[in-house]
Amino acid sequence: MRFNATYLRFLQKPTLYFVTIGLVMGCTKKEEIILPPVKVNVVKAIQKDVPIFEEYVAQVFGESDVDIRARVEGWVTSVNFKEGSFVKKGDLLYIIDDIQYKNRVDQVRSQLTATQTEMVRAEGELSRVKPLADMNALSKQDLDNAKAKYEASLAQVRAAEASLENAKVEYGYTRVYAPFDGLVGISNFRVGDYVTRSGTTSVLTTISSIGAVRVRFQISEREYLRLTQMTTGELETAKKNIQLIMADGSLYSETGEVDFADREVDPKTGTLTIEARFPNPKGILRPGLFVKSRVLIKTFPGAIMVPQRAVMQLQHISRVFVVTDSSTVKAVPVETGPKSGDGWIITKGINAGDRIAIIGSASLTPDAKIEAVEQKWPENSPNQ
Template identity: 65%
Template sequence: MKFYATTLSAKKKVWLFLLASVFAGCKEKAAVTLPPIKVNVVKAVVEDVPLYEDFVAQTYGLSDVEIRARVEGWVTSVNFKEGSAVKKGDLLYVVDDVQYKTRVDREASELARSKTELVRSQNELGRVKPLTELNALSKKDLDNATASFEAAQAQVSASEASLSNAKIEYGYTRVYAPFDGIIGISNVRVGDYVSRAGSTSVLATISSVGSVRVRFQISEREYLRIAKMSKEELAAARKNVQLILADGSPYPHKGEVNFANREIDPKTGTLTIEAVFPNPDALLRPGLFVKARVLLSTSPQAILVPQRAVLQLQNLSQVFVVTDSSALKTRIVEVGQKVDDAYIITKGLKAGDKVAVVGTMSLTPNSKIEEVEMKWREDTPKK
């Protein structure tokens, strides 16, 4: 029995030792304190912010003209490089002109015959008229001579008109560029037959791109909002249209609104607006899809914070505000329009408030942080 008591006492000692070790470990863990987390911090800034509206738009040449055939015949010459710049008066196409040249010659001969007949009838009238005055010939002879002379005059006029028309059609066998521009892909090649009507009449399209037109549509709601703007605001908006290209870069030249369509399209409920932009480097080509950015108003003394600093939670927006003790506190805010990489805060912040840009970090209110001042709008040149 003594041996059994001794063994039990040893087991108790082991358990007591293990329990003491566990409590000692827990005590050591509780004593560990984490260092403050480094967090980017910015100050809410105040600016007069121009408010732009973006619209999907498309570019057109200042003039986009289809070059059409005005005579029928076989194409004998194409005298330009597709997609190249052409000058006003450059020869583009030649259509087989044999039949038109033949017609010019025929009408010229007819005119010569008519003039000969006019001379003969004029001489006849000159002979008959004095004889009639002497009663050597009757009044009927004078009337016949006069009628022949007038008919010969009319025939000469008709022949001149026919010759002029033949020359015009003969001139149409040469197709020239109507203005300076860029010509597109040719729809015909040498040996193709062209006509005045139908699909074969369109030879190519030429666009004037020294300036370009940009068209975009605004909704009825946007139209009504713009219509209620003051004359000063409308004038500023009209002359301050910007373009954002497909790669996201801004076009360096500003445009001006040219006109608004007379009606709201009943099919789409939109109003078409057209603006004109200078295009000195021919960067813009017809058919480009761009964004038209229009200055509609300015928000005075707007409070701005980075978009990354605003956390969206269902219908609520909140930010982490840094307190004087370098701790975080959540604050519900009301968010307005986006401006570049920022939000306008309409309620919940004031100028100078420090806001944490937490991104995807898992932070909680009252977390201790180490502030890392982040460069933002105050250090960025204003556009």
Template identity: 55%
Template sequence: MKLSTYYFLLLPSRLHHLICIHLAIAFFLALPSCKNPQPKALPPPQVSVIKAIQKDVPIYEEYVGQTYGLSDVEVRSRVEGWVTSFNFKEGSPVKKGQLLYTIEDIQYKTKVDQMEGQLARANTELVRAENELNRVRPLTQMNALSQKDLDNATAQYGAAKAQKQSAEAALQNSKIELGYTRVYAPIGGIIGISNVRVGDYVTRSPGAGTLATISQIQSLRVRFQLSETEYLRLQRKIAKGQLSSETRDVDIILPDNSIYPQKGVINFANRQIDTETGTITIEATINNPDQLLRPGLYVKVKFLSDYFPNAVVIPQNAVIQLQSIYQVFAVQKDNSLKVKVVETGPRAGDGWIITKGIQPGERIAIVGTQALTNNTKIEPVETKWPKSTTD
């Protein structure tokens, strides 16, 4: 045994333990070191990309309207009395001149008889006054009677003649009132629900309700309101020739969202703006040959309100709005994104008209909720427009 080894064995046990630890550390430090692997780069995100298109874009507006009969005539009583019958089926067609109601006529017949009696008395008085005048006139000419007697006879004859005319007028009026106890249809059309029944008392006062309403529905009127600013805009475009006479054509969208096959035509605008609502009433007429539509129906009126020839259009969900600023992500040749500020026009269907900032055919990214920034590289996923948009 060597002397050095001997001395090592003679070292105290604590010191021996420390030396062994240092030797172990030196051994592990002598081992070749292992480098940590570098993380792999993430692939660029996939983003839907679509090309901006150029096309003629008509802009249509929809307004809520209400239908009315071509004529909606309220049937009212022109005399007072008890209803003795009504002679129609509610909700059915009636013809002009058809008897609708009868009102108790006893008092009106009695009045006719009274007026006939007054007319008879007036005729008798007229004959007496005429005979008296014929008697006095020659005697006055012979100076057998004074001029005063002739004047009196002439005045009595004139009064009797006027009395007869008054009695004739009163008789005619009483006959007219008697005729009003028979209520006839003023127009042909569909009659609604009767508001009175046999035994009800009706009056001719201004506040009295209607007996029924008759509507002509072979054609209907549709009324809707435009704001004053929209009305002025449309009128100016029509005056400049930017909108054709086709603007008068309207589509009627029914409550079930179906489009009525008959097109309507705008007839007129009201003479004034409603000062309370700031709107103007527009009326259109529409043929109703199958009588599907009825008065009082709420519909939507759709018509051409603007026209953009050769407009650049991109999807609405490709536009990012930050307060009053509109931005899009344009895709460059190297598939990097570039933020562009654009100017927008009106929306058309799923698209948005871009008036400045984008050229036709330029690729636009639809980023959705992805957190992408300027110069971000993407993997474009080409998306096509729906055929209905490109037509």
């Protein structure tokens, strides 16, 4: 039997082969990789009184928003205000062509004079007839006729006086004045436009009183029922502490108070309209502005809070990762309450001052070593 030369040389050196394999395995074992601790953001659980708010989309209205309407027909001959400016009560806003109304006053005044002259003549006739009738020099019929003429002339005088007053009133309507102090809007008519006393063409402009404003918002039936379950004290506190969040996210400096709730829930939307009144000393709030009303629902005294991103939820179970003294993390089940801002109230499971790891997308197991990166929370709190 013949053997391959290479195979024979292999059989002659078995010890060298196994030593080589052993060296390779030994080197592999020594080069095992040990991962460094994972850097994890860590915050401290805080304890403070936490107010819970509900926010609703709301709209601003003036304390009084009044359409200024024409009460006579005619051509606009003068516009005496600057649009968008503040006006005082009694300021002249418009003049409507008054010629026909002035002529009407003169005409009715002449009619009044004629009826007054007729009344004086009838009164004189009655004064002449009455003593003669008393002496039977004239018949009772003559006396009755004289009295009837006098009373008819007196009625005509009163009717003419009333007509004159009406004519004067209409003549006065050709001058349109501001009914109160306020902010005047855009004029719907210019000089030369024709206005009427009815329909949409009668609205000249709108004036709003904005020293204080009304803010309206709607709450759902469920929210309304929740409010009815609040105590009297909680409800009064909520009614007197309405806040406004402006469109840029800033908080309005003045606090409002609820004026009233509508008498019914709107069957079309299932909501109840609430109106609150806000001081507006700087005139920042204007009619039509959209804001958010923030209502204080309840205050949790001495509540434990952590960031919402620190709470891990799986179905109905919530937990946080607490950093231990040995720089490891421990999963702790917790019970949660309401959310406030970017925080979450924890009602059971941890204490104030506990160091909470914000795991995020990191994959960690309990007792895994971490490198804690201390973070400030909330953002406006002093450095920890």
